[in-house]
Amino acid sequence: MKTKYIDLIDQTFVFPQPEFTLDSSNQLLFHGVDLMQLVAAHGTPLKFTYLPRISQNIQRSKSWFQKAMKKISYQGEYHYCYCTKSSHFSFVLEEVLKNNVHIETSSAFDINIVEKLISENKISNSTSILCNGFKNAAYLDNIIRLNKARENNVIVILDNYEELNLLLAKCDKKINVGIRIASEESPKFEFYTSRLGIGYKNILTYYRNEIKNNDQVELKMLHFFINSGIRDTSYYWNELLKCIKIYVELKKECPSLDSLDIGGGFPIKNSLAFEYDYEYMVEEILSQIKNACSEAHIPDPKIFTEFGSFTVGESAGAIYKVAYQKKQNDRERWNMIDSSFITTLPDSWAINSRFILLALNRWNENYERVLLGGVTCDSEDYYNSEQHLNAIYLPKFNKDKPLYIGFFNTGAYQESIGGFGGIHHCLIPHPKHILIDRDEQGEIKVDVFSEQQNEDQVLDILGYNRKDK
Template sequence: MNTKYIDLISQTFDFPQEEFKVDNNKLSFHDIDLMALVEEYGGPLKFTYLPQISNNINRAKQWFANAIEKNNYKGKYNYCYCTKSSHFKHVLNEALKNDIHIETSSAFDIDIVENLKAEGKITNDTYVISNGFKRAQYVTNIARLINEGHKNCIPIIDNYEEIDLLSEEVKGKFNIGIRIASEEEPKFEFYTSRLGIGYKNIVPFYNKLIKDNKKVKLKMLHFFINTGIRDNAYYWNELQKCLKVYTSLKKICPSLDSLNIGGGFPIKNSLGFDFDYEYMIDEIVNQIKTTCEAEDVAVPNIFTEFGSFTVGESGGAIYEVLYQKQQNDREKWNMINSSFITTLPDTWAINKRFVMLPINRWNDSYERVLLGGLTCDSDDYYNSEQHMNAIYLPKYNRDKPLYIGFFNTGAYQETIGGFGGLQHCLIPSPKHILIDRDEDGNLTTKLFSEQQKSEDLLKILGYAN
């Protein structure tokens, strides 16, 4: 009878997989010996595997190159990284190795752009697509960037006042885009996105405020839906509505030459994940070309703003199971040495699921468990994987420590959790390790940040200087 944990995984999924392998009873991730990482740095810990950022960027660029060639598409493709997914310098440094562009969301993003420009990581040829609702400081910072010569900074107009606000501070002419306020899926609590301008209002908006405005030039139409890029009727219907607006605008606005389809590529959240990226890109390119040809307008250059897809699959977190609590005849709680609320807040805030696997003891028998965090909050738990509505792990044994890993956690967790700040119940942020490869392909590791100490938290709270 096959009762080992490795038998369970092998029988349930196609395993091993490209990034996950088991050798000598231990899990490796992109050939990283995770137990060796734990033995060197201890736990709990988070890590970022930097080469995966470049890997995903170049996968997407190749998929678009293939689709453009296959469809004989005359426009160009530009990959933008959505900085709000992770603002860390090591992330931007890695991403910018790959001839990409930047999408910003707030005033301080522009300060980061200027810092990267000063270091030569970004040039005036780099597109800076500035999204978000713009007021005061954000407008000032965008204007400063443009006034200093960065003509490829394109503010995306989100409401009717932003053109005037920008015009007051930008010296000379500048390019703009317009964001479409997409209609959400029927299950949403609202019908239309709060971001952007409604489909029916965009052409009148152009005619009233842009057409005869000698200071601004419309270059881009921006389209994004909250559920992301999915192969379903809703996505294709919204894309067609967007293309109808684009072709209508293009006929009266010769300067319009770019379509930004936003982000929203999903990332792997279970061993059973299956998404045909190449098909989706090919179909998007095909539909854009087909619609433009039918309306007799030139096809646009295509921009994307991938955030989670860029950085998500580079991240991971490793915890130790400290103790098992048998709370009744059915429920066993494995208590980890950290907190889900503080270190993986997406699991608590939006019920997000990640790939979860044990780091060691793959040849041991397994059991069904719940995972509990250290805080006193009843919501600090993780109890299901999307593929099986349960968690199975090697059986708890006080004398055989068990380590578990959560993978593809690289997007948003530090931002939502408040990196370096106060955490729920004052649970400290874990140490963070950067993992890279040198020119010979050998793994290198570096401690990016230590686990928070009590004095760090006491200083924030005003108890210490």
């Protein structure tokens, strides 16, 4: 009779998988990294980032586009951009920039980060900076300063009708711009049109009135993004075709327009049962663009993508110890972790994001159905089948045999939304964070990025240690 946790995983999923394997003791490895060894060395709760995965995903995307372009004889270039809002950490940007990519920004401080990387020679002269998002005064000032230093490599993506005039009022240099399309949102959304960008019907008029006859401004790019991501749905293909139609019409009037930014939205693996045909989607997108351009007798545009979650999401994870089990009513078993979902995996709490959840140890033991609870006093601090693909099963709780669990592919947004190094709900400290890399020989290297937050750091932020009190 197969009643062990290892049997459950084997019967439910195809296992092992490229990034998830077991060692000789049936303990979990992530990309060959011994996770229980990390627990022994650093304790829990523990956040980790496996840096090589960032470069792997960038190169995967590049290969898919290059392969598809060759197959359909697409004549434009492909440019990979990293969307910094997914993770601004220096270790992420430094890994990303090893791969000859471009950068997309979304706020004023992004520009400060870019300037810091330029000063350290980590951003080359050929790197394009796409300045996206709503632009307040500080963001505009920083863009103007960057444009003055790197006029040919900055493209300002106009989000509304006023931004160009605000830029021109302060800038005496040439400005390369793009226009963001306000796409129509998925039918499930409570609003009809994206709050970002300029409506389809108004783009040509806006170009004619504000850009066409202005020698200081050159339109280089049309920008398109669907909030629900790049999915094989009639909704996505309909929105893509509308975007391509606008590009074709605009190109006929604007010779300088040569780039189409199709945004981000590649999904990341959130279950061992995850399936997505990346190669098919890339080829189909490029085919739709090429066909429309061929019919209109215009050149194939340069293609830009802005992958954020896809770049960094699958590189990280969080490890917890099951500290205690509470039995509520007759059927509920609550495994209490030694941290909080609200503070360390906020997307699981706020928008029911799904992550891969696996036990690290005790795979040879019997399993049970459980709910997972965090240690805050908030009733919403839990992770259950609503977020997970299905009911949660883990090796049976035994207070004499500690159980460790891991959440994987958590690298996008969790640290910034959770407020890295700041104040967290119920003053739960931010976990220790380590970086995992490989040297030239492929050997694993582990460095501590930050220790677990301590009481003095928390009291400093709250003002209790001020000397002027």
